[in-house]
Amino acid sequence: MAAVIQLQRQLLDYTTSLYNEAYLDGQFTQLQQLQDESNPDFVVEVVSLFFEDSQRLLDDLTATLNQQVVDFKRVDAHVHQLKGSSSSIGAQRVQRACIVFRNYCEQQNTEGCLKCLQQVKNEYYLVKNKLETLFKLEQQLVAAGGSIPMQ
Amino acid sequence: MPQTKELLHVLAVDDSLVDRKVIERLLKISSCKVTAVESGSSALQYLGLDGEKSSSVEFDRVSQGLCNQVNLIITDYSMPGMSGYQLLKKLKTSSALRKIPVVIMSSENIMSRIDRCLEQGAEDFLVKPVKLSDVERLKDYMLKGQGEDDKVKAAYKRKLQEDDPSSQSLSKRPPLVN
Numbered sequence: 186m187a188a189v190i191q192l193q194r195q196l197l198d199y200t201t202s203l204y205n206e207a208y209l210d211g212q213f214t215q216l217q218q219l220q221d222e223s224n225p226d227f228v229v230e231v232v233s234l235f236f237e238d239s240q241r242l243l244d245d246l247t248a249t250l251n252q253q254v255v256d257f258k259r260v261d262a263h264v265h266q267l268k269g270s271s272s273s274i275g276a277q278r279v280q281r282a283c284i285v286f287r288n289y290c291e292q293q294n295t296e297g298c299l300k301c302l303q304q305v306k307n308e309y310y311l312v313k314n315k316l317e318t319l320f321k322l323e324q325q326l327v328a329a330g331g332s333i334p335m336q
Numbered sequence: 337m338p339q340t341k342e343l344l345h346v347l348a349v350d351d352s353l354v355d356r357k358v359i360e361r362l363l364k365i366s367s368c369k370v371t372a373v374e375s376g377s378s379a380l381q382y383l384g385l386d387g388e389k390s391s392s393v394e395f396d397r398v399s400q401g402l403c404n405q406v407n408l409i410i411t412d413y414s415m416p417g418m419s420g421y422q423l424l425k426k427l428k429t430s431s432a433l434r435k436i437p438v439v440i441m442s443s444e445n446i447m448s449r450i451d452r453c454l455e456q457g458a459e460d461f462l463v464k465p466v467k468l469s470d471v472e473r474l475k476d477y478m479l480k481g482q483g484e485d486d487k488v489k490a491a492y493k494r495k496l497q498e499d500d501p502s503s504q505s506l507s508k509r510p511p512l513v514n
Contacts, residue, residue, distance in 0.1 A: 212465045219361045219468070227361060234354050265414065269443050270354040273465045 189331035196322045197334065203319065208312050213275030232316055235274050239309055242267045246302055250295065260298060261290040267305070278308045343369040344478045347404075349379045349411035349423065350441070355464070359410065359441075362471045371404070376418030379409065380426060383433055406436060407478040410462075413442035413449065421453060428457040437477040441466055 203209045220227040242263045249259050268283035282305040289297035323333050346368045348359045356372040363370045373379050382404050409427065413420040420440050428434045440453045443464040450461045459477045462470050 212467075215465070215467055216358070219358075219365055224361065231354060231357050231361075234357055238353055262416070266352060269464065270352055272443060273352070273354050273358055275465075 188329045189326065192322070192326040192329055193331055193334060196319075196326055199319060199322060203315055207277045208315050210275045210277040212273065216274060229320055232274060232320075235270055235276070236313060238270055239267060239279075243302075243306055243309065250298055250302060255293075255295050255298075257290050257293050257298075261287060264290060264305075271309075276309075276312045279305065279312055282308045343367060344407040344475065345369040345371070345405060346474075346478075347379060347382060347406040347409045348372040349374075349376060349409065349415070349420070351375060351412065351415045355412065359466060359471075362466060362468055363410075365468065366471050366475060368475075371406070375415060376411070376420070376423035376426075379411070379423060383427075385426065385430060385433065408437050408439065408474060410439045410441060410474070412464075413440050413444075413453070421449075421456065424453060424456050424458055439474060439477070 216228050216231060246260060246263050249256055249263070264283050264286045268280055268287070271277075271279035271283065282301065286298065286301035286305055289301050326333060344367075346363050348356060348363065348370055350356045350359060350372070351374050353374075356374065360370045360372050371382065373382060383406070384404070409423075411420040411423055418426075420442075424438050424440065427436065427438055434457070437459040438457065439460045439462060440458045441462045441464050442449065445463045453461050460474070
């Protein structure tokens with residue numbers, strides 16, 4: 186019983202820190218509210234889709250920006266997609282990095298875009314890490330016999 | 337076993353896999369049947385608009401129930417190929433389909449875009465990310481049928497860039513310029 190309480194505490198503290206540091210925003214809470222007994226893995230499923238989608242976009246962006254002649258329309262379209270999906274799961278820092286990125290796309294500034302891509306990648310890997318940790322904590326809690334507290 | 341109540345059927349159109357999954361869940365939780373497609377052309381195909389046949393042929397097909405029936409179409413604005421706006425136009429110029437309420441979703445809160453969509457006949461314009469409260473409101477359009485034009489136009493949601501906890505209700509706030 187004590188283990189469950191401690192794990193719940195850990196989970197709560199960790200989640201709070203993610204919101205405080207803007208890794209996640211209110212949209213993530215929305216997703217958690219859509220999860221229930223009939224759809225117990227909803228959040229993990231959506232986030233997994235986000236990871237797959239983002240990796241694909243980041244790989245394509247890397248390739249596109251390293252061409253001799255950069256197709257900025259393509260770059261912009263991909264950043265727009267990434268901005269959208271990160272917003273949909275509440276990955277606020279990734280979303281914000283994408284907004285900055287789009288400005289450099291508009292200016293057709295390759296140097297600037299490459300820097301932004303690095304920034305977006307950094308934010309993406311950070312939030313990916315954080316979310317994986319969060320899911321692990323949830324798993325531990327459930328394994329110990331606890332249930333994930335409703336936000 | 338006979339169905340005592342038919343679920344409202346929504347056709348969701350979005351090129352983003354993540355967004356399709358979210359909107360599908362939002363709609364299912366609101367007790368709707370959902371069909372999610374990834375493009376405007378897929379949506380038109382689903383609805384029975386071939387694009388090549390004459391509109392009277394399409395009208396016959398739809399009225400004979402040979403095509404899929406939906407109570408609402410919710411579509412993303414920015415999509416590769418056919419945009420949500422182009423899809424909206426095609427729907428509203430189709431004699432068979434123009435009565436189906438259409439809602440546009442967009443991550444960008446641009447006045448001229450919103451106005452253009454409403455002028456073209458969209459019921460509402462939702463700023464992404466879409467929330468449960470947005471979807472719950474959509475059921476009104478589906479249940480009422482066409483709805484009162486003026487009320488809908490006055491009620492479209494504008495969202496500030498920061499999350500505003502009191503923004504659950506519709507309010508006429510000027511959008512921030514991007």
